[in-house]
Amino acid sequence: MLLLTLAMIIAAYLIGSISSAILICKMLGLPDPRTTGSHNPGATNVLRISNKLTAATVLFLDILKGTIPVWGAYFLYAHFLEREPLYLGIIGVAACLGHMYPLFFNFQGGKAVATALGTLLPIGFSLGALLILTWVTVAKLTKYSSLSAIVTVSLAPLYVFFLKPLYVYPTLMLSALIIFRHKDNIIRLLNGTENKITTKINY
Template sequence: MEAPFDSAYAPLATVLLCLAAYLLGSVLFALPVCRLWRLPDPRALGSGNPGATNVYRTGGWAPAALTLVLDALKGWLPVWLASLAGLSVMAQAVVGLCAVTGHMVPAFYRFRGGKGVATALGTGLALAPITTLLMAAIWGAVIWRWRISALASLVAILTGPVLSALIEPDTLPLFGLLALLIVVRHRSNLIRLAQGREHGL
């Protein structure tokens, strides 16, 4: 079967998809979703994070679920396109990381974004679905027991490198870097968790 394009164009395709992934990641879907539901700006309430958890705190499950799906989609779509283009697993991982980075430091919002968990979910589902679904199950178990989103996200993302090493080892660098990025973005949450002041659902 003929390749989608000559391998000589792979570096150019990777660069273009990385740029597109970053720009797509820079769209903070929590903001238009809150406008659609006539909710307050999520950056001005609660944790100040423009993500599904903060939308849930202000508007309930429906807008939060839509935010989650859209934020995950912007991680899944670029990786899926990279896969269609015939790029290597490592190149697909780099594209996915660009989408997550876009959500964290968005070009359209003065580089002030969210924690990147939902976008990482989408990236993981596109590249390593078994590992990602297991992480989602861990997230669900922690949120059910303690009702603290930041704790659930941190526990789930820190299991990622271990699970990927055991199940989908080609994606270990992706989950290692995602864990590093997301833990750094949760540094204020870590302080509040240590002090017993972290927001619950």
Template sequence: MRLKIILVAGISYLIGSFSSAYVLGKVLMKTDIRAHGSGNAGTTNALRVFGKKIGAVTFILDILKGVLAVYIGGRIMGYNGKLITGIFAVVGHNWPIFFKFKGGRGIATSFGVLLSLYWPVPILCFIAFLLVVIVTKYVSLGSIISAVLAPVFGIIMNKPYNRNYFITTLILAFMAIYRHRANIKRLIQGKEYKIGEKVE
């Protein structure tokens, strides 16, 4: 059992460590996304730095990383394998071994993970994200709120109650909030970047 846990955790971490934004930036734009914008290799910065098309492709690929990791975990270890691989795929995205542990904030990959586990929860979170972004123009605030809501929606909707699923959503939410700590500071100070603003 321990070997299986190590196996699925390692595989999913490596999958998560594939940086879509970095690879697309290097291949299509001949530049390192980490040297531009916020410095994060994630969907939001790819959208800001490279534009809508590359941003959209980055978003889709980052979601698929979560979906693929959960699928593999399920095939090897069943439901608990899905939970383990989901967490480690996001860890890999946030702190990728291939890119000096400098990755994104894990929102898109977490979305893919949650879609694979129980799709109604991430759909509601995505709706909440869109509403917040439309009203405030802050992508970071929408991401933070949707991450916080995931465990809440999970308790309400995913019946019967599954403790391991709930713990997984809490871990994903905690990682999202931790990775957004600089954004939270700027939001409090009124200095956060809105959609369309260039990052200095």
């Protein structure tokens, strides 16, 4: 069980290390998202430098990076081993760490908000809908992508507590990681120097 879990953790990190934002921008001849805008290789920064379709593609692929390893592990444990929420949480964290510190891109990655969302989708689509609704609502009200992410991941453990309390602790692990990754954004928000989403959000 330990060797299988270790292999899945490594696989999750490697999948997370595939930066869709960098690859898609390179394919389309766009600037490297690490060198322009917020310097973050994620969907929001891609939206700043391109268009909604490109950003939506990056968002979808980043979500898949979290969903694939966790969902795969979930069913693998179901067939061969006893499901262990803690292990699933570690696998989800590994995928997010891959996005934040990608092996294939000099460890210069993003904030892993979409990837974290992807790791939580196997818990249930109702949770995914709540998280997306929270992000969109805060983004529309404040125009701050970072604040939307911080509020969303802060509420995620509460949502999970009411929907599937078995996964509260793994969700807390993910939330703490994402909030830590946003520490610089938190400082800029407090100082009033954080960048806003410059393209109008329509859903």
